Amino acid sequence: MSSSGKEKKMRAKTRPSRVKGDVTLDIVARVAGVSAITVSRAINKPEKLAPQTRERVKQAIAETGYVPNLLAGGLASRSSKLIAAIIPSIANLVYAETISLFSNRFREAGYQVILGDSGYPEVLEEELVRAILTRRPDGILLTGVDHSPVCRNLLLSARIPVVETWDLTPTPLDIVVGFDHVRIGREVAAFMIEKGYRSAGFVSADDARALTRQRSTQETLNKLGVTDIVTASVPVPSSMELGRLGTRQLLDKGFTGGAIFCSSDTLAQGVLAELQSRNIGVPGKIGIIGFGDQVFAAFTHPPLTTVRIDRKRIGREAVDALLARITEQPVKSNIIDVGFEIISRQTM
Amino acid sequence: MSSSGKEKKMRAKTRPSRVKGDVTLDIVARVAGVSAITVSRAINKPEKLAPQTRERVKQAIAETGYVPNLLAGGLASRSSKLIAAIIPSIANLVYAETISLFSNRFREAGYQVILGDSGYPEVLEEELVRAILTRRPDGILLTGVDHSPVCRNLLLSARIPVVETWDLTPTPLDIVVGFDHVRIGREVAAFMIEKGYRSAGFVSADDARALTRQRSTQETLNKLGVTDIVTASVPVPSSMELGRLGTRQLLDKGFTGGAIFCSSDTLAQGVLAELQSRNIGVPGKIGIIGFGDQVFAAFTHPPLTTVRIDRKRIGREAVDALLARITEQPVKSNIIDVGFEIISRQTM
DNA sequence: TCAGGTTATGTTAGCGCTGTCATAACCGGT
DNA sequence: ACCGGTTATGACAGCGCTAACATAACCTGA
Secondary structure, X not given: OOOOOOOOOOOOOOOOOOOXXXXXXXXXXXXXXXXXXXXXXXXXXXXXXXXXXXXXXXXXXXXXXXXXXXXXXXXXXXXXXXXXXXXXOOOOHHHHHHHHXXXXXXXXXXXXXXXXXXXXXXXHHHHHHHHHHOOOOOEEEEEXXXXXXXXXXXXXXXXXXXXXXOOOOOOOOOEEEEOOHHHHHHHHHHHHHHOOOOOEEEEEEOOXXXXXXXXXXXXXXXXXXXXXXXXXXXXXXXXXXXXXXXXXHHHHOOOOOEEEEEOOHHHHHHHHHHHHHOOOOOOOOEEEEOXXXXXXXXHOOOOOEEEEOOHHHHHHHHHHHHHHHHOOOOOOOOEEEOOOEEEXXXXX | OOOOOOOOOOOOOOOHHHHOOOOOHHHHHHHHOOOHHHHHHHHHOHHHOOHHHHHHHHHHHHHHOOOOOHHHHHXXXXXXOEEEEEEXXXXXXXXXXXXXXXXXXXXXXXXXXXXXXXXXXXXXXXHHHHHHHOOOOOEEEEEOOOOOHHHHHHHHHHXXXXXXXXXXXXXXXXXXXXXXXXXXXXXXXXHHHXXXXXXXXXXXXXXXXXXXXXXXXXXXXXXXXXXXXXXXXXXXXXXXXXXXXXXXXXXXXXXXXXXXXXXXXXXXXXXXXXXXXXXXXXXXXXXXXXXXXXXXXXXOOOOOEEEEOOHHHHHHHHHHHHHHHHOOOOOOOOEEEOOOEEEOXXXX
């Protein structure tokens, strides 16, 4: 069958709207000989159409090269199919891995992820959140649990599911998926002692969570009688360069031996390079433990001892939780601890 | 002439639409005692309002906690203020750096960037492009210059500015910002010779552009009389692990000395680690040259000789070109070669 | 004084979709 | 024949904005 009832009742008001050659639903509908809503259904709920109709519409879509307009669709349906993710920095692989999984999973579920790169200072976060809410995302992922009051408010009144990640809190905005930085500090301290170190150094990025770990390690160390501690603080974002710089600071401050806890594997890699360039063998007098267990950690020379975080799991759990909220299914728990694990390789 | 819409069926149906507590323009307008369009202007073209009115509206906005809806705004204005960027992988720092600058600049210009991570195979690119066009971006950045015909078509009929990056072509879809992989190959070959190497190895990721560089280096080397060449190919994404693996392949294939050209600095870092773990000094019998001059390249031990690409410039030029197109200003050139530079450090 | 400009603000009509009915066509079972 | 229940499709009224024009208020100079 071909175009049967063509022009039934075209509206007489031909407005000059076809300035842009954009193909719209109406055009596809006309080509397929159905109504606009039927085309809409062919795309969004194909199971509601008769197979025959569905086919006809699909063909019309292909023929016309129709690309749906989700601005319009989102406006009408009050669902943008957009998920926002706010991370401190795109240029930090640690987050990239989580986000990569996060995006892919959401893509499979029919959502797109829009990334916001907040830089580390929280001030920006607020601005970013505001800008992003403008797109009416169906859900949002945040990094960290510290947000300005204005930011919290913004998020709350947006009435969308929120996942906070990379940290834990008893009072999440909605859902939190992370791990316990204080506990990490304690276990790292114990690990250092266990490995026989009696003095310690820290090379930490100026980042709230890194500092929490450092403080906790330090306190535990103190409790265990280790007080010979030297610290170096470097700005974000972490890099090998800053790792080397931090090492020099440590050395300048009189650090001669002990365990160095770095707030990221990248920093640790820099520490390693700096020590090697000074012919200081690792491990030995100096041991290094990184943080993150990034992809390269097992392949440095020597392989890096570090704290493994299951970053993919963070991504996975965040997706699941968000999706559950969006579809109004119950979430098992709104506080998800993905834990951590000290991976003992050769630098400590 | 106007006021033709006579049949205003406006029946006294009080719209129960305020189900969602969303603040809209109208509400702000009412609070400020102005019309909706005035609020719109206060946000988008404040210079068109009397300072006094502007203030009043701003206050009403703050009072009500209004967050504009860009789905609606974009639909009405046919401008989403969205820019799409498609890169092979978020989890690859090489691209992240360009994108980071790209996003930040666009943010300053009032745009948001939506990232698409295509994975390397082109098939996905098409799907991704389609999905992204659905959001009606005002511009799009692509990585590479090879696109399927369908994809090209999609892009072309979207009638939006397109920048292709990381490569050069005489026939860009619209604008291209990149560098010449063939020329890099030639210069790297010359550099190897100049450094005294008479045999070569390649550790290359299975990526079109990397392979182009390798081929060009190889051909040039051949022309210059160097035929003792061994190659190792590794999958994407590059990692230290694959660098080590590639090195082992090279060694297994009988590579005993010469210059190794790696398709990325990350790979080079792996090569370095593998050689160090075998106590093979670098440079010396074996030299290494990487690609990219990533942040860590200057800080490995020993510092890595590599090919520097001005990634930030790619980002900058891409933004400028896109912005020029969007505002319908002339672009200086639609083919922008950002060049490259061999950075001689200590591994070759 | 007034035509003619220049702001500052408002009115109207959509942008391209989808939610929500309404309608139509068909299905048995009685 | 009737009924109620499905299933498939359509009509219509917005979603929350902004472009484009209309209007009002206020200049300016001859």
